[in-house]
Amino acid sequence: MSEWKVLLTDGLEENGQAILRQFATVDNHSGISAEELLEVVGNYDAMIVRGRTKVTPAVFEAGKNLKVVGRAGVGVDNIDLNAAKAKGVTVVNSPTATTIAVAELTMGLMLAVLREIPRADAGMKAGKWLKKEMEGGELWRKTLGIIGFGRIGSAVAQRASAFEMNVIAYDPLRTREEIEQRCGCSSTLDDLLEQSDIISIHTPLNDTTRNLINEDAFAKMKDGVYLICAARGGVVNEEALLAALESGKVAGAGLDVFAVEPPGVTPLVSHPRVVCTPHIGAQTVEAQVRAAEDIATEVLAALKGEPLRWKVA
Structure with a gap:
């Protein structure tokens, strides 16, 4: 020994x-x-x-x-x-x-946000039948922009293809050929922000990615875009996201990570169009x-x- x-x-x-x-x-x-x-x-x-x-x-x-x-x-x-x-x-x-676990949670957050599953469940538990109020969106034929196309990003792309989504991806560390082999279409960051109906982030947190999704980035996005982040807190500027939710620029967000964890009951966490989970991406x-x-x-x-x-x- x-x-x-x-x-x-x-x-x-x-x-x-x-x-x-x-x-x-x-x-x-x-x-x-x-x-x-x-x-x-x-x-x-x-x-x-x-x-x-x-x-x-x-x-x-x-x-x-x-x-x-x-x-x-x-x-x-x-x-x-x-x-x-x-x-x-x-x-x-x-x-x-943890690739599979995080990729599956990402898809779950997309569905939860677009179909307002938590709100529907809370209504049922409160004895409310909110059927007429619940008119969500489909993933089918939506353009999914994936920022960061490594193991997890490409695993999300594979699963998104089963929903017949159009996948575009930005990753400065991957060649166009690599991205295409992984079920994506290579894009610049600006084009991805402008074209995506849903944006999912899968980058590490470093000096390059900190506050990558900021006020300027939100300004380039479509009105009514959805944002998903199960990567690292700090990549998305939370103040800018809250402002985008309030203005309607962002229709909804699914967040598993936060700049400060646990974040407490912040305006972002308690926002009615945000689905939050406590950094459980790898927790299977x-x-x-x-x-x-x-x-x-x-x-x-x-x-x-x-x-x-x-x-x-």
């Missing part, structure tokens, strides 16, 4: 823990505070986090034995990659595990089992010095 020690800060499915325990001691400190993390991280060779734990420069400084940080999921905006590089710590994630049983296996094997590979599939830094 190796003397490697692995710290779990946000929990991990048992199948992943079992893989780790074959080669390392695993300590599950789910929910650990930032202060407690700084006190104990120096004892570990590896740490596996989800989105809650912030792996700051101070954490890397305190982690004197830290060799690898694993993110059970896709986004690594909660991990300071520059600090990781400065300390020689490898960062890996599990980007494929199947996705969590896949993510646990993927990140456990990747972290062990990093500790062993073996080739990595998903090295971020």
Whole structure:
């Protein structure tokens, strides 16, 4: 048995823990505070986090034995990659595990917003028969603009094609040929904003994408457009979105992510034409089992010095 020690800060499915325990001691400190993390991280060779734990420069400084940080999921905006590089710590994630879950939630948000499913359900539970008031829209033959056409964006495109939607996509990291192979038609960002009936966002949060969907972007969109975001909070400027909803420029929005999480009962969250979920894109049983296996094997590979599939830094 190796003397490697692995710290779990946000929990991990048992199948992943079992893989780790074959080669390392695993300590599950789910929910650990930032202060407690700084006190104990120096004892570990590896740490596996989800989105809650912030792996700051101070954490890397305190982690004197830290060799690898694993993110059970896709986004690594909660991990300071520059600090990781400065300390020689490898960062890996599990980007494929949650693709299906997020893509399916995206389609669910589209249907919920266009058909006002939450409002209809709330009415029924309140003893109201709102049939005459409920006249929604169809996905059929709508133009879906997908911003960010990686694994999740292209998975959404595949599912949208089953609804006979017209899919256009913008992704500066993909060639026209790649986008066309993934069930999309390549577009510039401006053309996508102008032509789409529904816009779905699937980009990471970074300096390039922060506030990408802002007041100027909304001004270019069709009147009555629908906006879906199950990517990262901060890509959509929430003040600009609220103003667009109030003006009628945006007919409805489906949001799984927010700039501040949890956001509380804000005017955007409580808006009658917004369907909100609490960042549950990856929260399926199947996705969590896949993510646990993927990140456990990747972290062990990093500790062993073996080739990595998903090295971020």
